[in-house]
Amino acid sequence: MTKMSRYGIDLYATLEAETGLATGWKQCGSITLARTPERMTLLQRTIAAARSFGIEAEFITPAEAQKMWPMMRIDDLVGAVWLPGDGKANPTDLTQSLAKGARNRGARIFEGVQITGTIIEHGRIVGVETDRGTVRCETFLNCAGQWARDLGKLSGVNIPLHSAEHFYLVTKEIEGVHTDLPVLRDPDGYIYYKEEVGGLVMGGFEPVAKPWGMDGIPPKFEFQLLPDNMDQFQVLLDEAVHRTPVLETTEIKLFLNGPESFTPDGNFILGEAPEVRGYFVAAGFNSAGIANAGGAGKLIAEWIVGGAAPADLLDVDIRRFAPFNSNMSWLKDRTVEALGLHYAMRWPRHELESGRPLRRSPLYDRLQAKGACFGSKLGWERVSWFALPGQTPEPQYGFGRPNWLDACIEEQLAVRKDVVIFDQTSFGKLMVQGRDAAQLLQRICANDIAVAPGNMVYTALLNARGGFESDLTVMRLEADCFLIITGSAQPYRDIGHIKRHIRENEHVTVTDVTSGYCTLTVTGRKRSSCCRA
Structure with missing residues (x-):
């Protein structure tokens, strides 16, 4: 994202020379203030990342900031950050300059046209209906x-x-x-x-x-x-x-x-x-x-x-x-x-509060009664950690030692020494079925999924460049039926990726069945004896 923003700044600074129209861009720099030590820590992290991309930045004192911006009071400030390469642009002038640059390169711009519908054929958009007629694309x-x-x-x-x-x-x-x-x-x-x-x-x-x-x-x-x-x-x-x-x-x-x-x-x-x-x-x-x-x-x-x-x-x-x-x-x-x-x-592991709880496991109330502190992933309430005796199951945000660390250490030791159950109901579950399901998955998965029904394979989901799109578990239920378990944030991304690789002559359906199954994982050093019992 930093590279993206930097490209925009460079573009605005040179666009006038290309188009002959001013953009209103002025490299006047920017100052960001910090009223608290925590805000200053956040700025330090942000600037460290920016510097790694070659962006010039420096920390300045409140007094130095006031010399550059005399109208402000500084008695409540901890510090500030100075970005000399930052600036401002005039939105109207910039829009006109960008439009002229586009026209110079062959683009055509039509104003005041309303789209009333789209034309979709075989799952692909091929045109739009407007109040001025149809446009194919x-x-x-x-x-x-x-x-x-x-x-x-x-x-x-x-x-x-x-x-x-x-x-x-x-x-x-x-x-x-x-x-x-x-x-x-x-x-x-x-x-x-x-x-x-x-x-x-x-x-x-x-x-x-x-x-x-x-x-x-x-x-x-x-x-x-x-x-x-x-x-x-x-x-x-x-x-x-x-x-x-x-x-x-x-x-x-x-x-x-x-x-x-x-x-x-x-x-x-x-x-x-x-x-x-x-x-x-x-x-x-x-x-x-x-x-x-x-x-x-x-x-x-x-x-x-x-x-x-x-x-x-x-x-x-x-x-x-x-x-x-x-x-x-x-x-x-x-x-x-x-x-x-x-x-x-933006604290580390900060959780938003609005619109919650939305999607919950059947075990939600039982986990809550055990002192669970929940986080949210794609709408699912998932346990982040369990409060220790006498502890309130609420995160205390900061940059120091988190209040949940001792609880997590206890949970990790339980896995290493004993047996635990994880509620992973939030994990995405995709049913891939049809005559050519095995052929499709074999083509886009890194590992060999041609296993006998009743077996599972952990694999990467790859793109055409050999890069990772997702990592998931493929369970072969029948010869032409597979259940995919993927990360909580991944199901819609994975569905889109899988469907885009279904060829015209292949018969495959992909169905999101995430909400239809509760998922429990039994793990830990004593898991075998637990399961036998």
Whole structure:
């Protein structure tokens, strides 16, 4: 992702020379503030990773930050990070410059056209119906922003994103604000600033968001705004006045409330949809579309042309989601939390809380009674650890020794010395059946799955380049029937991969039977004696 963002910055810096149209890109640098030692630790980790990709970054003191950004108070700061290569762009100018660059290379752009349907033949999209007629295509790319989910529904494609109100204000001129003023981010206060015509743009990502568009988004809404909502904006305004006291007496020129779309996990959505071949998606950029558009465009173009993801893009791959992620009630609840992820502390092993519990094992209540602390994976509540006597089964987030470590040590010792039972009901279960099921799996699995019924094989699921798509267990139930056990996060990714390799003359069905089976694993040093008993 870092390489992707860096590509976008390089593109914006050179695009004007190619197209002759200004992008408004200005390399003014950026400052990110830390109010707490924990935030500073998180920034240190982020910068260490960035430096490994050759990105220039340095830690600075609050006083050094104030010299570069004189309007802010610093008495509550621990430190800051300075990124000299960062900057800002004018969204309107950048869009026009990108459009001209595309036209120069043969692209044609039609505005004001509404897609009313899609044409799918043999599982592949081959065209779209519009209010101006039919357009045939080899590949379709859904970049419809907050309309992407509804557009996906026309083809049965699951794109879980939801709009939320997003606020910012623009001030009149402020003394000391100049065109080279760095972008300022104060994540502990949920806010950011950038210079705008001698004044400031201030916006933010409040921790409790207000979803919008539950009843659908009007097709002609692209140049409209929402009514003011000072009650929702107040938390950001209070933090802004705290960080920049000058705002208390500065005249506000504009107050804007415009919806943006957010995804359930705070990562954007890229890749070929598992439901329809040739249907690609690039959407859900969580208010970071300008920053990521250049790099994301390059990645999705390489994906389309090359037929596979050009890098490890698991965190943003559309196949990480399940159908329930687009349930409107669940998605609305998650969006309340998801917008705040933009500036939230991303602790190690941090678990989101909204929309839970959703999918539960038949043993859920029994595990809960035993002091289980649950995590979530693809909607499933899974035991992360069991609380020791006197301990509350709740994680205490931090960068030091976790409160669950002693409990996990006890569990590991139990496996080594005794016998334990794991509830693995959340693991994906796929039934692959049909005349050519064995032939298909033999072709895409690394190990030999031509075993007698009643046997199982642990194997990698490979792509055409010999790379790993998944690791799983294949159980041969009958000559033409296989049960695949895969990771909890993998079933929809694996289903899509397997189906794409079914040839036209092959008869194979792939069915998700995950919710139909409870799975228990008995393991440990004394497992054999336990099973015999």
